[in-house]
Amino acid sequence: MQLTVWTYEGPPHVGAMRIATAMTDVHYVLHAPQGDTYADLLFTMIERRGERPPVTYTTFQARDLGGDTADLFQRAAHDAYERFKPAAMLVGASCTGELIQDDPAGLARALGLPIPVIPLELPSYQRKENWGAAETFYRLVRGLAGPHMPAPGTARPARKPGEPARCNILGPTALGFRHRDDVRAVTDLLSRLGVVVNVTAPWQASAADIARLGDADFNVVLYPEIAGQAAQWLKRAFGQPTVATVPIGVGATRDFVTEVARLAGVDPAPVLADAASRLPWYSRSVDSTYLTGKRVFVFGDATHAIAAARIASEELGFKVVGLGTYSHEQARDVREAAARLGLEALITDDYLEVEAACAELQPELVLGTQMERHIAKRLGIPCAVISAPVHVQDFPARYSPQMGFEGANVIFDSWVHPLMMGLEEHLLGMFRDDFEFNDGAGSSHLGHGTKHAAGRPAPVTDAVERAPVVAAMEAPVLVAERPIVLSWAPDAELELKKIPFFVRGKARRNTEKFAGERGISPITVETLYDAKAHFGR
Numbered sequence: 234m235q236l237t238v239w240t241y242e243g244p245p246h247v248g249a250m251r252i253a254t255a256m257t258d259v260h261y262v263l264h265a266p267q268g269d270t271y272a273d274l275l276f277t278m279i280e281r282r283g284e285r286p287p288v289t290y291t292t293f294q295a296r297d298l299g300g301d302t303a304d305l306f307q308r309a310a311h312d313a314y315e316r317f318k319p320a321a322m323l324v325g326a327s328c329t330g331e332l333i334q335d336d337p338a339g340l341a342r343a344l345g346l347p348i349p350v351i352p353l354e355l356p357s358y359q360r361k362e363n364w365g366a367a368e369t370f371y372r373l374v375r376g377l378a379g380p381h382m383p384a385p386g387t388a389r390p391a392r393k394p395g396e397p398a399r400c401n402i403l404g405p406t407a408l409g410f411r412h413r414d415d416v417r418a419v420t421d422l423l424s425r426l427g428v429v430v431n432v433t434a435p436w437q438a439s440a441a442d443i444a445r446l447g448d449a450d451f452n453v454v455l456y457p458e459i460a461g462q463a464a465q466w467l468k469r470a471f472g473q474p475t476v477a478t479v480p481i482g483v484g485a486t487r488d489f490v491t492e493v494a495r496l497a498g499v500d501p502a503p504v505l506a507d508a509a510s511r512l513p514w515y516s517r518s519v520d521s522t523y524l525t526g527k528r529v530f531v532f533g534d535a536t537h538a539i540a541a542a543r544i545a546s547e548e549l550g551f552k553v554v555g556l557g558t559y560s561h562e563q564a565r566d567v568r569e570a571a572a573r574l575g576l577e578a579l580i581t582d583d584y585l586e587v588e589a590a591c592a593e594l595q596p597e598l599v600l601g602t603q604m605e606r607h608i609a610k611r612l613g614i615p616c617a618v619i620s621a622p623v624h625v626q627d628f629p630a631r632y633s634p635q636m637g638f639e640g641a642n643v644i645f646d647s648w649v650h651p652l653m654m655g656l657e658e659h660l661l662g663m664f665r666d667d668f669e670f671n672d673g674a675g676s677s678h679l680g681h682g683t684k685h686a687a688g689r690p691a692p693v694t695d696a697v698e699r700a701p702v703v704a705a706m707e708a709p710v711l712v713a714e715r716p717i718v719l720s721w722a723p724d725a726e727l728e729l730k731k732i733p734f735f736v737r738g739k740a741r742r743n744t745e746k747f748a749g750e751r752g753i754s755p756i757t758v759e760t761l762y763d764a765k766a767h768f769g770r
């Protein structure tokens with residue numbers, strides 16, 4: 234185990250907490266020392282939940298270690314049952330709890346509680362949060378749906394004619410990146426295809442819901458790192474196929490619709506025809522063409538990193554220069570995705586390695602986690618968050634999915650806007666001597682705009698003094714006491730037209746000022762770029 238200041242994933246019992254917290258009537262009894270209650274803050278502060286997670290900690294202290302910590306665990310489990318009356322209970326130990334080897338499973342069994350008790354063996358020193366979430370969900374599904382499993386070899390009963398297909402949505406948890414909104418986006422897509430959602434789990438599912446997972450015709454896995462293992466078991470136990478495509482991006486959403494329609498026996502054409510995504514046109518439109526070929530570095534969990542690399546390269550025309558993940562369990566998938574882009578994947582959970590790779594590759598946009606947001610800020614590179622771990626601002630109040638056609642719109646906005654800010658900064662550099670764009674000028678939407686470095690509004694005289702300079706650019710320019718009339722070469726005029734309209738006038742005036750001061754006429758493409766370099770210095 235490596236001690237570190239930042240970590241991409243918490244210990245596996247945090248993953249178990251994400252499952253229990255997502256559900257409505259499951260309680261988790263965790264054998265853990267007093268300090269481990271910190272994990273509650275992830276949910277109450279970062280996810281902004283209005284209530285504590287459904288977790289009871291035994292909170293043993295150093296002085297308890299000489300006494301009977303097993304008894305402490307049993308009392309905690311008994312009291313939690315009496316107080317919360319859950320429909321099922323998870324029991325396990327945190328990293329430190331694991332070291333005292335009290336066997337929470339056996340102790341809970343000895344209590345004889347009248348509800349299913351599911352023991353969790355989460356090896357804290359080898360595994361991490363997502364693995365813990367996957368293992369917990371798998372144990373819950375096996376424990377609660379297992380008793381309803383048909384006898385081996387029994388064929389799935391065929392759907393009655395006219396009956397809509399039913400599916401489960403698997404994987405969304407508490408503390409997940411946009412899981413809440415993805416569930417809504419995918420449920421909407423499914424309902425437009427005429428598919429009924431049997432159960433969504435673990436998000437807002439009850440123990441009884443888990444028990445009836447086998448009633449569905451197939452499973453939609455939103456986050457393979459969390460629900461992949463449970464879906465594989467459901468396939469073996471109930472013969473339910475799994476929809477393999479994760480609908481992030483327009484192309485993947487179209488593939489998802491087609492795959493679901495095939496399993497449900499419906500026609501995907503009406504949903505595909507009414508895609509309602511602005512991403513494809515926006516990314517082709519003239520305002521976005523200057524984004525083509527932007528160098529992008531992608532890092533996150535496997536599901537989001539693979540999807541982001543695909544969208545960046547296939548849907549936005551960016552050039553992916555780096556792709557990686559901290560999810561060692563899904564490293565193979567990320568390696569394959571990187572190989573398709575001619576890259577070698579970066580598989581690491583050491584943020585310093587990620588920072589070094591990012592600094593070396595010098596991308597123009599970073600798509601990453603909360604960690605990469607800090608890294609990009611230090612390196613002065615625009616960044617958008619695409620994956621957990623996330624911070625409080627990544628749980629927006631508004632509906633903001635990543636999946637489905639609306640998710641693609643959200644992605645376009647959140648990736649392209651940081652780049653536009655970059656463009657503005659570049660232009661501000663180019664025109665910093667201009668009266669409107671100089672370093673001391675305030676934002677144009679703040680009224681008079683111009684202010685001093687100290688932040689006070691500039692006296693009116695400042696603007697008045699600058700005005701003649703601008704006016705002089707419109708008049709014939711005096712060079713060495715000999716006025717010249719500037720003209721533009723046709724190819725330079727064409728090049729000028731490529732500059733966005735809202736700054737084209739400024740570019741023309743600055744270039745003419747540059748040319749006039751040097752007696753250059755006609756203005757050529759070379760003059761235009763010399764002027765750009767001059768004002769951008």
Ligand code: SF4
Pocket residue numbers: 244268269327328329
């Ligand atoms: S020992 Fe484990 S649970 Fe406790 S603080 Fe460290 S990582 Fe968290």
